[in-house]
Structures are given as C-alpha cells and as structure tokens.
Amino acid sequence: MKVVKFGGSSVADANQLKKVTEIIKSDAERKVIVVSAPGKRHSKDSKTTDLLIALGESIQVNVQNQVIYDQVINRFASIIKELELDEVILDQIQKRIDDSCQLIKTDIDRGMDAIKSCGEDGTALILSALLQSKELESSYVNPKEAGIFVSDQPGGALVLDESFDHLYELRKRDGVLVIPGFFGFTLEGDLVTFSRGGSDITGSIVAAGMKVDLYENFTDVDSVFCVNPMIVDNPKELKTLTYREMRELSYAGFSVFHDEALIPAFKERIPVCIKNTNNPSGDGTMIVADLPEREGLVAGIASDSGFLNLYVSKYLMNREIGFGRKLLQILEEEGISFEHAPSGIDDMSVIVRDHHLPPEKEEVVIERITKELDVDTISIERDMAMIMLVGEGMNEAIGVANKATTAFRDANVNIDMINQGSSEVSMMFGIKSSQLKKAVQSLYHEFF
Incomplete structure (x- = not known):
C-alpha cells in the first residue's frame, strides 16, 4: 500500500488533475491520496492559498475583496467545468469559503485557518469526484474523519500521538481515499492548519499512521538536485538521500519538501520517493533511513x-x-x-x-x-x-x-x-x- 501526495503544481488545473488520475489508475497500490491546493498555472499566476489569505485579510479590515473572492470561485469553477463534473461540488466549495469568511468576523485566528484550508479541501472534493467519474471507487475523507488530531496552534499545528491509531483504521476501507492536506482538528473539534507547505506533513503523517510500504510525493521536478538549479545550470541529480540529509537540505532552502514533513515517516522508517507528475515513469529520488553508497561525502x-x-x-x-x-x-x-x-x-x-x-x-x-x-x-x-x-x-x-x-x-x-x-x-x-x-x-x- 502506498500513500501518494500531489503538490500544488500537480493539481493546478484540469489538465494536471487528469494526469493525476492516470497516475493513480496506473498502480493499484496507490490507495490513499493527499492533495494540496491548486498552485500556479504559470509564472505570473497566484497560488489559491495566497488568494484565500488575501481574501481573509481583507475581511479583517471590514472590506471583503470581491475581486479576490471571484478569482477563487472562478478558479474552482473552471476546473469543475473542464472536467465535466457536477456543479454541486462548486456549491460545496463555495459554502465552505463563505462559512470561513463569516468565522473571521467573530474569531480571526480560527477563521483564517479555516479559509486557508479551503484550497486543499476543494481539490480533494474535485479529485474524488473525478476518480468516480472514471469508474474508480473513491471517497473524500475529511481530516477529522481520518483522525488527524493536532495541537491547538493556529497556523503551526503539531500532530498528536493519538492520530496514528485512528489513521491505521483507514486500511480497512475500500477504494481510493482522497484526503485534503495542510490541516487537522483539535480534540475539541476546531480546525487548525500546519505551517505553510503543510500538505507534505499530512502525507507523512498518514503514511506513518497507516504503516504503508512507500510514501510517494509528486511535484514538478524529476528528482532532487544537489544544488538550486536557479543558481547552477544542469546540476547533478540525487538518486538517494537519507532522512537526515533531506531534512537539513529542506530546512536550509530546498523547496521540494517542507522541513518538518519527514519526521513521521522517519520514525516509522517508511521510504519516501519524490517524483514528477509530468514524468511519472522517472525514477525520482528515494529518501531512506540508511546511508546510500555514493561518490563523495557531500550530498x-x-x-x-x-x-x-x-x-x-x-x-x-x-x-x-x-x-x-x-x-x-x-x-x-x-x-x-x-x-x-x-x-x-x-x-x-x-x-x-x-x-x-x-x-x-x-x-x-x-x-x-x-x-x-x-x-x-x-x-x-x-x-x-x-x-x-x-x-x-x-x-x-x-x-x-x-x-x-x-x-x-x-x-x-x-x-x-x-x-x-x-x-x-x-x-x-x-x-x-x-x-x-x-x-x-x-x-x-x-x-x-
């Protein structure tokens, strides 16, 4: 069994979501899918989460920015229309956004976490429906239903130990499970987000809780490079890294992985593979517990x-x-x-x-x-x-x-x-x- 996480670039539009569907269908072991919010479609585009944060901030100063609101709704509407899915999904997403906007007016911290999470939640609803339309048994699983319980630290939640026993129960469920990343719930039932980029954390938590054989993290690069390719042309690809090496690199500027994301997988010694949604047959980069053989000591x-x-x-x-x-x-x-x-x-x-x-x-x-x-x-x-x-x-x-x-x-x-x-x-x-x-x-x- 594999847990698969798709990042923002992998779910940025309808065409990318079609690729995601084919990747899931190509391997029956890909049973649990964790998704990010739609990312940038091109260099001048905005990430959905950035738009949602800007919308929330406008409400805080008592002037809801209708232009941004329309941008967010239209983004989801265009994806749903192009994928020929039922418009009732858009109604669900819009209600979630509207409820979050109202919550900001009475509780800023809770409301901002709620609105920030709408991107991931919307993607999960859309992908689950898309898989069903392709005659693949699938269900949307809310993090509360999954048992992702977190500390009450808005914008910086930490997973609670009791989550892992609950997550293991997901192994008993049939079909493909689609879980939105980036947020969990306190034991009192309040929604709280991880720090930005936290969908990686969700994927690792779910992989650890379900004790799967592999955690695949799909992004927009073929592998991890040994140095930033924006600084050095055609840098060397890294085929294997240890957990400790990847955590240090992530913390110090490697944008492939959230620096906290590997800890749950590391504790359960679950291997992680970073792959490219646009080239799914590529080998990618494996992240493992033990030192791989390699030339040179600097990874x-x-x-x-x-x-x-x-x-x-x-x-x-x-x-x-x-x-x-x-x-x-x-x-x-x-x-x-x-x-x-x-x-x-x-x-x-x-x-x-x-x-x-x-x-x-x-x-x-x-x-x-x-x-x-x-x-x-x-x-x-x-x-x-x-x-x-x-x-x-x-x-x-x-x-x-x-x-x-x-x-x-x-x-x-x-x-x-x-x-x-x-x-x-x-x-x-x-x-x-x-x-x-x-x-x-x-x-x-x-x-x-």
Missing part, C-alpha cells in the same frame, strides 16, 4: 537568504552562568525564534530569520539586552545568507572544511560565520546575501 548544497546576525560581546562572558539562557529568554519574551547560536569565549551570535525581528522591534531588543545583560558590544547585521553543506559521514572525512573555505576564497567571498552542527551531517556558513550566487557556484565546482 548537497542548500542556500537561503533573509537572515540577520544579532551579535553580542561581553568580557568574561564564559564565566557568567546563565548568560546564553538570559539572552535567548529576552528573544522568547519578545516573540522571536532563533535559528543558530554559535558562541565564543567573550561573544555570541544569534542567527534569526529577518522577518522574525522587524526593524520596529529592533530598538526594543537592543535596549533590553544592553540594560539587562550589561554587554560591551551589541550589533545587528541584516542581509545575510546561509549556505549549508550536507552529507552523512561528512564530519568523519578529512579536508571538507578546507575545500569549502578554498571555494569561498576562489569566489572572493568573506565568511562571516561558520557553524558545524551537532547533527554531524551539516556545515553552515554565513555570508552577505549579495555574494550568495557566486559562493554557491564556487562550492558546486569544488565538490561536484
């Missing part, structure tokens, strides 16, 4: 911009018990999450996603740290990028750091920060965002 180079470095220095910091805790506590109290915190004897850097510490909050944070921790120096440096080398066993090899720093030198790029993670599968470098492209290109040349 991939991930990169992302949009970071800042909060730097503090204080003489004899290493002798001051609790300094790091107090610093991070200030960030916690100000609602700021951090990514990395490399430190020295007298100084400490805290790497933060830029949007977590907006300029308007910067002054408050600096003032609190200066006053409460009595530091000698404090500064915030924005426009930073992170580059991560990832590979199982990399830390056991001699010369990896040397090759990396040589690549930075050859590209004439200064390294602002180096952090070797305790995971033993990654090495991270902080540089100026403006130098990201040439640094990555030089690293690719050095390692691949």
Whole structure:
C-alpha cells in the first residue's frame, strides 16, 4: 500500500488533475491520496492559498475583496467545468469559503485557518469526484474523519500521538481515499492548519499512521538536485538521500519538501520517493533511513537568504552562568525564534530569520539586552545568507572544511560565520546575501 501526495503544481488545473488520475489508475497500490491546493498555472499566476489569505485579510479590515473572492470561485469553477463534473461540488466549495469568511468576523485566528484550508479541501472534493467519474471507487475523507488530531496552534499545528491509531483504521476501507492536506482538528473539534507547505506533513503523517510500504510525493521536478538549479545550470541529480540529509537540505532552502514533513515517516522508517507528475515513469529520488553508497561525502548544497546576525560581546562572558539562557529568554519574551547560536569565549551570535525581528522591534531588543545583560558590544547585521553543506559521514572525512573555505576564497567571498552542527551531517556558513550566487557556484565546482 502506498500513500501518494500531489503538490500544488500537480493539481493546478484540469489538465494536471487528469494526469493525476492516470497516475493513480496506473498502480493499484496507490490507495490513499493527499492533495494540496491548486498552485500556479504559470509564472505570473497566484497560488489559491495566497488568494484565500488575501481574501481573509481583507475581511479583517471590514472590506471583503470581491475581486479576490471571484478569482477563487472562478478558479474552482473552471476546473469543475473542464472536467465535466457536477456543479454541486462548486456549491460545496463555495459554502465552505463563505462559512470561513463569516468565522473571521467573530474569531480571526480560527477563521483564517479555516479559509486557508479551503484550497486543499476543494481539490480533494474535485479529485474524488473525478476518480468516480472514471469508474474508480473513491471517497473524500475529511481530516477529522481520518483522525488527524493536532495541537491547538493556529497556523503551526503539531500532530498528536493519538492520530496514528485512528489513521491505521483507514486500511480497512475500500477504494481510493482522497484526503485534503495542510490541516487537522483539535480534540475539541476546531480546525487548525500546519505551517505553510503543510500538505507534505499530512502525507507523512498518514503514511506513518497507516504503516504503508512507500510514501510517494509528486511535484514538478524529476528528482532532487544537489544544488538550486536557479543558481547552477544542469546540476547533478540525487538518486538517494537519507532522512537526515533531506531534512537539513529542506530546512536550509530546498523547496521540494517542507522541513518538518519527514519526521513521521522517519520514525516509522517508511521510504519516501519524490517524483514528477509530468514524468511519472522517472525514477525520482528515494529518501531512506540508511546511508546510500555514493561518490563523495557531500550530498548537497542548500542556500537561503533573509537572515540577520544579532551579535553580542561581553568580557568574561564564559564565566557568567546563565548568560546564553538570559539572552535567548529576552528573544522568547519578545516573540522571536532563533535559528543558530554559535558562541565564543567573550561573544555570541544569534542567527534569526529577518522577518522574525522587524526593524520596529529592533530598538526594543537592543535596549533590553544592553540594560539587562550589561554587554560591551551589541550589533545587528541584516542581509545575510546561509549556505549549508550536507552529507552523512561528512564530519568523519578529512579536508571538507578546507575545500569549502578554498571555494569561498576562489569566489572572493568573506565568511562571516561558520557553524558545524551537532547533527554531524551539516556545515553552515554565513555570508552577505549579495555574494550568495557566486559562493554557491564556487562550492558546486569544488565538490561536484
């Protein structure tokens, strides 16, 4: 038995949904399907979820944007019409959207989660009906019915352990089950979404709960590449990765997979295969528990911009018990999450996603740290990028750091920060965002 997840590009329009149907029909083991909301049909198009969020935000300021509302409804209407499905499906989708719009007026957090989930829910209703029209036994399964129970954290739900026993019961059901991704329900019955891209998480949760043989994740690329193909032309394809490698790469900028998505599958040691909806016969990339044989110890180079470095220095910091805790506590109290915190004897850097510490909050944070921790120096440096080398066993090899720093030198790029993670599968470098492209290109040349 397989759980199959189709991403936004795979369900973007009627033609893509026809491809999805053929993929499902071609393999009787593809019993459970998890779907995203319709994604972009072309580069200038909007994702359905983005439109739904914009619609919800317009209601928050008491002016429902009718243009956006019509765009969303027309998007689903055109898919349903082209697939020659019953218009009653559109009525169901529209009622769900209307109910969510009303909920925003009385409970913003609940309402916004509800409206954000309408894209995935609509796709699931459409696909289930399409499969039935092709004489394939199929049913739409709401996440509450499936037993996907989550924590009450709007926009950032975590799955609860009791979900997995409920999900296992789905094995007893006949036909193809179509489940909308991205959201679950609290034990009290409230709808809550995962973080953006959370349909990947749903797929992994369902695969783990049902203890299937394989979790297939269909997207719009033939495989995972060892580096961003927007930066390096025709990069090497990766045929096999470990869970840890893929998680590190996803976290550090690989957009193929949500960085939290692999954890449930990893715990159950379920292999994951990333495949292309537009080329379903391709091998794709397998993600497995154990180290695959491969040439070289570096599996991939991930990169992302949009970071800042909060730097503090204080003489004899290493002798001051609790300094790091107090610093991070200030960030916690100000609602700021951090990514990395490399430190020295007298100084400490805290790497933060830029949007977590907006300029308007910067002054408050600096003032609190200066006053409460009595530091000698404090500064915030924005426009930073992170580059991560990832590979199982990399830390056991001699010369990896040397090759990396040589690549930075050859590209004439200064390294602002180096952090070797305790995971033993990654090495991270902080540089100026403006130098990201040439640094990555030089690293690719050095390692691949």
